[in-house]
Amino acid sequence: MSESSGTGVPAERAWWRRHLSENPALILTVTYLLLTVIGAIYNWRLCRRFGINILDLADGADFLMFAVRDVVVVLWAAFAIGLFLATYAFLAHLRSAPPKQRTALVGFLERRVKRTDLRPTAVICVLWAAFFVYFYLDRYAAIVAGRIKLGSGHACEVVLADDPTGQPQSAQLVTTTSRFVVLYRPDEKATLVIPTESIGRLIFH
Numbered sequence: 410m411s412e413s414s415g416t417g418v419p420a421e422r423a424w425w426r427r428h429l430s431e432n433p434a435l436i437l438t439v440t441y442l443l444l445t446v447i448g449a450i451y452n453w454r455l456c457r458r459f460g461i462n463i464l465d466l467a468d469g470a471d472f473l474m475f476a477v478r479d480v481v482v483v484l485w486a487a488f489a490i491g492l493f494l495a496t497y498a499f500l501a502h503l504r505s506a507p508p509k510q511r512t513a514l515v516g517f518l519e520r521r522v523k524r525t526d527l528r529p530t531a532v533i534c535v536l537w538a539a540f541f542v543y544f545y546l547d548r549y550a551a552i553v554a555g556r557i558k559l560g561s562g563h564a565c566e567v568v569l570a571d572d573p574t575g576q577p578q579s580a581q582l583v584t585t586t587s588r589f590v591v592l593y594r595p596d597e598k599a600t601l602v603i604p605t606e607s608i609g610r611l612i613f614h
Contacts, residue, residue, distance in 0.1 A: 448475030454550035489541035493534040
C-alpha cells in the first residue's frame with residue numbers, strides 16, 4: 410500500500426520499509442548482530458577494568474550470550490537506539506503528515522526536511538545511537554566493576570580440578586566464556602583467568 414504525501418499524490422514507500430518487505434529475514438539477522446555487538450562492547454569495557462582483553466578469551470557465540478545474561482545491558486542499549494529511532498521516525502513523519510496535523514514547530518522543521526533525502530538523517534541517527542550505546546554500556550560496566558572490586562558483586566568459591574580436596578577460594582565473578590572463567594579476588598586485588606577444564610567446582614552464593 411502506498412502512502413499519501415498529504416497532497417493527494419501517493420508517496421514512494423520509505424526506503425527502509427521497502428528493504429524490510431523485500432528481505433524479512435533481515436530483522437532477525439540485524440537483531441542477532443546487534444545483540445552480539447552490545448555484548449561485546451559491554452564485556453570489553455567491563456574486563457578492561459580488570460586488565461583483561463575479553464576479545465582474546467571469547468568466541469563469537471559468547472558475545473551473544475553476554476548481552477542475554479544481563480537484561481540491563483540490553484535495556485540501556487535499547488534506550489539509546491529507541492531514542493534515535495524515534496527522532497528519525499518523527500522527521501520522516503514530517504514529509505507525509507497532512508498540513509492540518511502540523512503544529513507550528515512541526516511546520517518549522519518540515520520546511521527544512523521537506524526536500525531532503527532522509528537517508529543522511531538516518532546515517533546521523535545511527536552514528537549518534539552507536540555513540541550513546543557505547544557511552545551507556547561503558548558507564549554501566551564501570552558501575553558493575555566498582556561493585557565487584559568492593560566485594561559486593563556475584564560472590565562465588567572456586568576449587569581447582571588439580572586440587573579437589575583443597576580449600577575453596579572466595580572470589581567475585583567477572584564473566585565467563587565457553588573456555589574461561591574470569592574471577593576477581595578483592596582481598597588480593599588480583600584478576601584470575603581460569604580455563605573451564607581447570608575448574609573442579611564453582612560454587613555461587
